Amino acid sequence: MSTNPRAFxxxxxxxxxxxxxxxxxxxxxxxxxxxxxDSALIAHVSGLLAGYVVAIMVILMSRAPSLExxxxxxxxxxxxxxxxxxxxxxxxxxxxxxxxxxxxxxxTDPLTATLAVLGLPGLAAATAGTVLFLVIAxxxxxxxxxxxxxxxxxxxxxxxxxxxxLSFAHELAGPNLAxxxxxxxxxxxxxxxxxxxxxxxxxxxxxxxxxxxxxRVERVVPExxxxxxxxxxxxxxxxxQVEAGQFFRWRFLTRETWRSAHPFSVSAAASxxxxxxxxxxxxxxxxxxxxxxxxxxxxxxxxxxAMTARQRRQRxxxxxxxxxxxxxxxxxxxELDGDVxxxxxxxxxxxxxxxDELQEISAIRDGTIIWMVGRSSDPATSMVGDNLTRxxxxxxxxxxxxxxxxxxxxxxxxxxxxxxxxASQVHEEVFTF
Amino acid sequence: xxxxSDLANRPRPHTIDVGLAASQVSTSTWKRVAHFGTVTTISVxxxxxxxxxxxxxxxxPVAPVIAAAPATTxxxxxxxxxxxIDATVTTAQTxxxxxxxxxxxxxxxxx
Numbered sequence: 207m208s209t210n211p212r213a214f215x216x217x218x219x220x221x222x223x224x225x226x227x228x229x230x231x232x233x234x235x236x237x238x239x240x241x242x243x244d245s246a247l248i249a250h251v252s253g254l255l256a257g258y259v260v261a262i263m264v265i266l267m268s269r270a271p272s273l274e275x276x277x278x279x280x281x282x283x284x285x286x287x288x289x290x291x292x293x294x295x296x297x298x299x300x301x302x303x304x305x306x307x308x309x310x311x312x313x314t315d316p317l318t319a320t321l322a323v324l325g326l327p328g329l330a331a332a333t334a335g336t337v338l339f340l341v342i343a344x345x346x347x348x349x350x351x352x353x354x355x356x357x358x359x360x361x362x363x364x365x366x367x368x369x370x371x372l373s374f375a376h377e378l379a380g381p382n383l384a385x386x387x388x389x390x391x392x393x394x395x396x397x398x399x400x401x402x403x404x405x406x407x408x409x410x411x412x413x414x415x416x417x418x419x420x421x422r423v424e425r426v427v428p429e430x431x432x433x434x435x436x437x438x439x440x441x442x443x444x445x446x447q448v449e450a451g452q453f454f455r456w457r458f459l460t461r462e463t464w465r466s467a468h469p470f471s472v473s474a475a476a477s478x479x480x481x482x483x484x485x486x487x488x489x490x491x492x493x494x495x496x497x498x499x500x501x502x503x504x505x506x507x508x509x510x511x512a513m514t515a516r517q518r519r520q521r522x523x524x525x526x527x528x529x530x531x532x533x534x535x536x537x538x539x540x541e542l543d544g545d546v547x548x549x550x551x552x553x554x555x556x557x558x559x560x561x562d563e564l565q566e567i568s569a570i571r572d573g574t575i576i577w578m579v580g581r582s583s584d585p586a587t588s589m590v591g592d593n594l595t596r597x598x599x600x601x602x603x604x605x606x607x608x609x610x611x612x613x614x615x616x617x618x619x620x621x622x623x624x625x626x627x628x629a630s631q632v633h634e635e636v637f638t639f
Numbered sequence: 640x641x642x643x644s645d646l647a648n649r650p651r652p653h654t655i656d657v658g659l660a661a662s663q664v665s666t667s668t669w670k671r672v673a674h675f676g677t678v679t680t681i682s683v684x685x686x687x688x689x690x691x692x693x694x695x696x697x698x699x700p701v702a703p704v705i706a707a708a709p710a711t712t713x714x715x716x717x718x719x720x721x722x723x724i725d726a727t728v729t730t731a732q733t734x735x736x737x738x739x740x741x742x743x744x745x746x747x748x749x750x
Contacts (some may be wrong), residue, residue, distance in 0.1 A: 293660060327700035378691070384699035391692030398688035406680045414676070445666055 528610025591624025
C-alpha cells in the first residue's frame with residue numbers, strides 16, 4: 207500500500223482528460239465535412255461531453271476503495287462539485303445550441319424551434335432527465351443547501367439515477383453514436399460500469415459488511431463538554447484493515463437516525479472486535495448520537511480516507527488538530543513512528559479531548575505535545591507563520607497532517623505557507639460535504 | 640501500543656449482551672466470497688453493457704427529422720427544400736431497412 211495520493215490524483219485527472227478528449231472526438235465522427243464550427247457542432251460536442259461528465263461524476267461518488275483511499279473523500283467531493291458546474295454549463299450549452307441550430311436551419315424563431323426540438327423522437331424523456339439534473343444541481347448550490355436538511359438534499363440527489371436513465375437513451379441513439387456500434391458498446395459500458403461501481407460499493411459492500419461484522423454500540427463515553435466517544439463492538443474487524451486517519455460513514459439504526467450516514471474518523475487503533483469514534487454535537491443528527499442506546503445496530507461504510515501514513519514522505523511529522531479534529535490525529539499520533547509532534551488547538555482547557563490518552567501515548571512513544579489553548583483572536587495562540595516556526599523550529603522539514611474546522615484549516619494553511627512549508631508536505635481532509 | 644484493544648479491559652458500568660454469535664465463515668472464505676461478488680458484478684456489467692450497445696439503434700430516431708432541414712442556413716433559399724425532402728424519405732427507408740435487417744453503418748442520414 208505505497209500509492210502516492212498526489213501521483214494517483216494526477217493519474218486519475220489525466221485519465222479523465224483523455225476520456226473527455228475521446229468523447230469530444232466521438233462527437234466529430236459523424237460531423238459533415240468540411241468541419242464548420244457552428245451551433246450544430248457545438249450542440250453535438252457539448253451534449254456528448256455532458257454525458258461523459260455525468261458518468262465520471264457517478265464514478266467519483268461510487269466510493270470505490272481505490273478512489274477513496276487514493277484520492278480522499280473530500281477531494282473527490284470537490285471534484286464532484288466542480289464537475290456538477292461543468293455539467294450544467296455543458297447541458298445548457300447543448301440545449302441552447304441545438305435550438306439555435308434548428309432555428310437557423312428552419313429559419314424560424316427560437317420559441318418555435320424549441321417546441322419543434324422538444325417534439326423530436328425521444329426528446330421528451332431526455333428533457334425530463336435534464337430538468338431533473340438541473341433541479342439536483344440547484345439543490346446543491348450552497349445557498350440552497352443551507353435551507354434544506356441533509357436527508358432532503360440526499361433524497362433529491364438520488365434522483366440522479368432517474369435522470370441518468372431518462373437521458374441515456376437519447377445519448378445512445380443520438381446522431382453522434384447511432385451507426386457506430388463499437389462506440390455505442392463503449393458508451394454503454396462506461397455507464398453500466400459506473401452504475402455497477404455504485405451498486406458494488408454503495409449497496410452490496412455495506413450490506414455484506416453489516417452481515418459480516420455485526421456492529422453494535424457497546425457504550426457511550428463522555429470525553430468533554432458536547433463530545434462523546436462511541437465504542438462499537440463487532441466481529442472480524444481486522445479484515446477491515448483500518449489505517450489511522452481513516453473514517454467510516456456510520457448509520458445508526460434507530461428510528462431517528464437511520465436515514466443519514468455521518469462520516470466520523472476512527473479515534474483509536476482498531477482491535478479485532480472494537481472500534482471507537484468520537485463525536486461532537488454540532489447539529490441535530492450528531493446530538494442524537496450522544497444518547498444512542500447500547501446494543502443499537504450500526505452500518506459502517508468504509509474505511510475511507512487518504513490522510514494516512516501512506517502520505518508521509520519526511521522523517522519527521524507535525525500533527526495539527528483543532529477541537530474535535532483531534533480524532534484522526536489521536537489515531538495517527540499512536541500509529542506513526544519516528545519523530546512526531548502533536549500541536550493541539552482548543553478554545554479552552556475544558557474543550558481538550560483525550561488529554562490523558564494523549565499524554566499516555568506521548569510517554570510511550572516519546573512524542574511531543576504542544577497544547578495551544580486560547581481564543582483564536584489572541585495573537586499568542588494564532589496560527590500565523592511566526593508562531594508555528596517558534597513552536598516547531600524544523601517545521602519545513604516535516605510532513606504536516608491537519609484536521610480542523612474549515613476556518614481554522616484555512617488559517618493554518620496560510621500560516622504553514624508563511625512558515626515556508628511546501629504545499630506538497632501538507633496533508634488534510636475536510637469534512638464539509 | 641493499541642489503546643483501542645485496551646478498551647475491552649477497562650472497567651465497564653454494565654455488561655451488554657450484544658448478541659454476537661461466533662462467525663462460521665472464516666476470513667479466507669469471506670475473502671473468496673467478496674472476490675466472487677466482484678467478478679460477478681464485472682461479468683454481469685460487461686454482458687449488460689455490450690448487449691445494450693449492440694441493441695442500440697443504428698440510425699438515430701431524430702436523424703430523419705434533422706435531415707429534413709435545408710442544407711443551407713440561407714433562409715431565402717427555396718430550391719434545396721425539394722432535395723432535402725427526398726433525403727428524408729431515403730433516410731427513413733434506411734432506418735426501416737435496418738429494423739428488418741442489417742442496416743448498421745449506414746450514416747447517410749447525417750446532415
